[in-house]
Amino acid sequence: MTNIQRDKIDIPVTSFEEVILARQLVRELMERLGFSLLAQTRIVTAVSELARNMVVHAKDGRLTATKVTQGARVGVNCIFQDSGPGIEDIDQAMREGYSTTKSLGLGLGGAKKLCGEFNITSSMGKGTKIDITEWVK
Amino acid sequence: MSDIAIIKIGNKIIVPIQNELNDIIAEKLQASILKTIESVGAKGLIIDVSTLSIIDSFMGRLLVDTAKMAQLMGCETALTGMRKEVVLTLVQLGLIISDINTSLNIEDGIELLDRIIRGRND
Amino acid sequence: MARLNEEVKTILKSKQTDILDLWKKHLFTKSKQLIELIGLDNLNQRTTNFLTQFIDALSIGDDISQENYKRTREFLSDLSQEMTQKNLTPSETAMFVFSVKDAIFPLLMAEFDGKKFVKSILLINSVIDQLGLVTIEEYLNSREIIIREQQNALTETSVPVVKVWNKIIMVPLVGMLDSSRTELMLETLLESIEDTQAKVAILDISGIPIVDTLVAGHLIKTATAARLMGTDCIITGIGSKISQTMVQLGIDLSAVVSRTTLEDGLKLAFEITNQKIKLGE
Ligand SMILES: Nc1ncnc2c1ncn2[C@@H]1O[C@H](COP(=O)(O)OP(=O)(O)OP(=O)(O)O)[C@@H](O)[C@H]1O
Ligand SMILES: [Mg+2]
Numbered sequence: 212m213t214n215i216q217r218d219k220i221d222i223p224v225t226s227f228e229e230v231i232l233a234r235q236l237v238r239e240l241m242e243r244l245g246f247s248l249l250a251q252t253r254i255v256t257a258v259s260e261l262a263r264n265m266v267v268h269a270k271d272g273r274l275t276a277t278k279v280t281q282g283a284r285v286g287v288n289c290i291f292q293d294s295g296p297g298i299e300d301i302d303q304a305m306r307e308g309y310s311t312t313k314s315l316g317l318g319l320g321g322a323k324k325l326c327g328e329f330n331i332t333s334s335m336g337k338g339t340k341i342d343i344t345e346w347v348k
Numbered sequence: 349m350s351d352i353a354i355i356k357i358g359n360k361i362i363v364p365i366q367n368e369l370n371d372i373i374a375e376k377l378q379a380s381i382l383k384t385i386e387s388v389g390a391k392g393l394i395i396d397v398s399t400l401s402i403i404d405s406f407m408g409r410l411l412v413d414t415a416k417m418a419q420l421m422g423c424e425t426a427l428t429g430m431r432k433e434v435v436l437t438l439v440q441l442g443l444i445i446s447d448i449n450t451s452l453n454i455e456d457g458i459e460l461l462d463r464i465i466r467g468r469n470d
Numbered sequence: 471m472a473r474l475n476e477e478v479k480t481i482l483k484s485k486q487t488d489i490l491d492l493w494k495k496h497l498f499t500k501s502k503q504l505i506e507l508i509g510l511d512n513l514n515q516r517t518t519n520f521l522t523q524f525i526d527a528l529s530i531g532d533d534i535s536q537e538n539y540k541r542t543r544e545f546l547s548d549l550s551q552e553m554t555q556k557n558l559t560p561s562e563t564a565m566f567v568f569s570v571k572d573a574i575f576p577l578l579m580a581e582f583d584g585k586k587f588v589k590s591i592l593l594i595n596s597v598i599d600q601l602g603l604v605t606i607e608e609y610l611n612s613r614e615i616i617i618r619e620q621q622n623a624l625t626e627t628s629v630p631v632v633k634v635w636n637k638i639i640m641v642p643l644v645g646m647l648d649s650s651r652t653e654l655m656l657e658t659l660l661e662s663i664e665d666t667q668a669k670v671a672i673l674d675i676s677g678i679p680i681v682d683t684l685v686a687g688h689l690i691k692t693a694t695a696a697r698l699m700g701t702d703c704i705i706t707g708i709g710s711k712i713s714q715t716m717v718q719l720g721i722d723l724s725a726v727v728s729r730t731t732l733e734d735g736l737k738l739a740f741e742i743t744n745q746k747i748k749l750g751e
Contacts, residue, residue, distance in 0.1 A: 227370035234402065235368065249657070252402055252433035256441065259404040263371070307442060317405040321441040428700065432660035435698045439656075439691055445698060452667050452700035 218243075220276040224291075230262040233274050237289060244278055244285055245347050254287065254345050257325040260318035261291045261341055268311070269295020269339060279344065286327075286346035294338040301331055352377055354384050360392035360461060361385065362454060366399060371406055378414050385423045392461035393418050396454050398429025408443045415448045424464045425449060426457035474528040478578070478590045482525050485577055490517055493573035500569060501562045507552060520545060524570070532593055534600045543604055550608035554616065560609035564602045571598055629655045631662040634736065637743045639668040644677035652688040656695055663699050670739040671696050674732055676707030686721040693726045702742055704728065706735035 220236045223229060237258045241251045265272025272293040279288045298304045310316030323329040328344040355362045361384055385393060415425035426449040451457035494517060498505060508516055523542050530538040553563040574594060578587045632640045639662055659671060693703035705728040729735040740747055
């Protein structure tokens with residue numbers, strides 16, 4: 212374990228242990244950037260959903276999280292990229308209750324509700340990329 | 349690994365969930381809770397989530413499922429100590445954990461379960 | 471600097487009772503609301519004080535920004551603020567001052583045909599006009615304060631949560647309950663629940679003008695969140711008007727416990743928390 216404070220996180224997410232690690236690292240980063248406890252909780256919950264989706268539905272998932280700035284604003288950006296099967300109909304997948312694994316189907320749509328900015332791109336057979344950003348209020 | 353305490357008090361068992369359980373360990377915990385209910389004949393189950401810093405859709409569903417399973421075994425469940433940030437996030441996420449008893453703390457949870465168990469015996 | 475000459479001052483002083491009577495008569499005919507506001511008991515005292523101070527100030531000078539007019543200005547400011555809070559128009563407040571003219575001038579005119587006093591009349595006229603402006607300025611000032619207060623109440627950065635009793639808290643909701651206000655209210659509510667470990671939270675909505683589907687949704691969301699914490703919500707203050715619109719809009723609040731009055735809500739809260747208290751009698 213290193214003690215270096217990183218403003219950039221770049222880790223593989225291919226197991227449930229790594230989902231937990233992703234949550235911990237993003238929380239630490241957000242805490243350092245001055246996010247409120249509530250904002251941390253919201254984003255870390257979204258991270259948990261999106262990281263788990265990469266483990267369950269795809270392969271070779273990776274999370275990169277960085278500090279971003281825009282003028283005086285400070286924020287955090289997380290990119291979830293995998294080389295899984297891709298999502299055929301994104302609108303459908305985002306809808307609450309839609310799941311291909313008989314689950315709740317809350318993850319994707321829920322994560323979007325929790326984040327300030329949410330972008331998803333996916334191509335069949337190649338993989339999925341989800342990009343979220345949250346600014347310190 | 350599965351070092352989560354399951355504490356038996358009278359006819360109830362209390363499970364203070366630790367933070368950051370991964371999905372596999374969480375499922376194992378569910379199994380051992382149910383096994384304990386069976387072996388001690390518990391009438392009440394308290395799952396204390398006051399140390400959980402997040403509850404996502406997986407954990408939310410696992411908790412509700414555990415309560416349903418326990419109920420099939422004649423054991424009532426109370427979820428106690430959910431943090432305000434977690435509650436606000438769940439509400440925003442749209443994950444409505446209903447059909448489950450909730451209490452502010454373990455003490456209130458015990459009182460609530462006692463009332464329910466008594467009511468059932470009447 | 472012009473000031474009232476001694477002769478006129480003496481006349482006004484000696485005729486003070488007549489002036490007062492005439493002035494009050496004008497006030498009665500012109501603004502009943504003003505009289506109601508001041509109150510019949512206070513009216514005599516206030517008009518007498520005002521007139522005495524006014525005449526004394528006049529005999530010193532005609533610049534109302536000076537020390538001699540301080541008490542008169544303060545009196546008018548206070549009156550104006552009261553009037554504004556009661557939603558009376560500035561012209562009604564100004565009337566209080568302007569009608570002094572109607573009381574003084576006829577008296578002066580009657581003495582020596584008035585000609586001798588043209589200067590004095592002009593002086594009094596100009597001072598009263600200035601004082602009239604004071605009331606209007608004050609009206610604008612207090613209006614602005616009220617508007618700012620109302621704006622603050624609407625975009626309020628704090629939502630009051632009152633601890634009513636052991637294990638019982640109450641949130642009086644006032645104004646529009648939009649998404650951002652709900653968010654704020656919810657955060658504050660949950661924080662107090664965590665702090666006080668209250669088992670019952672009463673949401674009093676009697677201060678909410680309209681309950682539409684959106685507001686109802688916010689209320690249900692609030693109750694759901696409180697429930698997850700382990701706290702029951704009781705909604706009180708649903709009057710006939712609100713209940714009518716709710717049914718007409720097809721709003722279903724059956725998932726939430728509600729009571730018409732705060733008192734009934736409190737009774738239920740005591741029941742839920744297993745506490746006994748003798749109410750009233
Ligand atoms: N990274 C991904 N790669 C491929 N498909 C995905 C990915 N993420 C989500 N999906 C698809 O989108 C659907 C909806 O995802 P969502 O997270 O909302 O539900 P879920 O994972 O099935 O259930 P839940 O997250 O509620 O347990 C999934 O069932 C899956 O088919
Ligand atoms: Mg998912």
